[in-house]
Amino acid sequence: MTGFSLGGNGAWDLAAYHSVRFAAVAPLAGWFQPELAHLLKDIPVWAFHGADDDINPVTSTIDMVTALQEAGGHIKSTIYPPGLRHEIMQETYKGEELFNWFLQFNRQKARDNFS
Secondary structure, eight states, rough: OOEETTHHHHHHHHHHHGGOSOOOOOEEEEOOGGGGGGTTTOOOOOOOTTTTTTSSHHHHHHHHHHHHHHTTTTTTEEOOTTTTSOOOHHHHHSSSHHHHHHTTTTTHHHHHEEE
């Protein structure tokens, strides 16, 4: 599952409360509550954010990455360099890397590996 901005928040939220429904999640320029990171520790996450995001501050993702690492979660992150603001969809979705990352997971594996 993936989502951008408000959809990124929705991706974090749905993955947290319904993790067995999704194999992996990639929120873009989203936010969530770091104190609830433990709810996401059993689902692979790749979070993306622009360093100069002028809508949702990059600290939203940095705080979640830190909280998930502390909770023992499976997280990777991409913070785009200065100059890239909120609109990171084209940069994130233009190549195959994210899609290939998603393909290594499936819901059955997620349930077997993280239950």
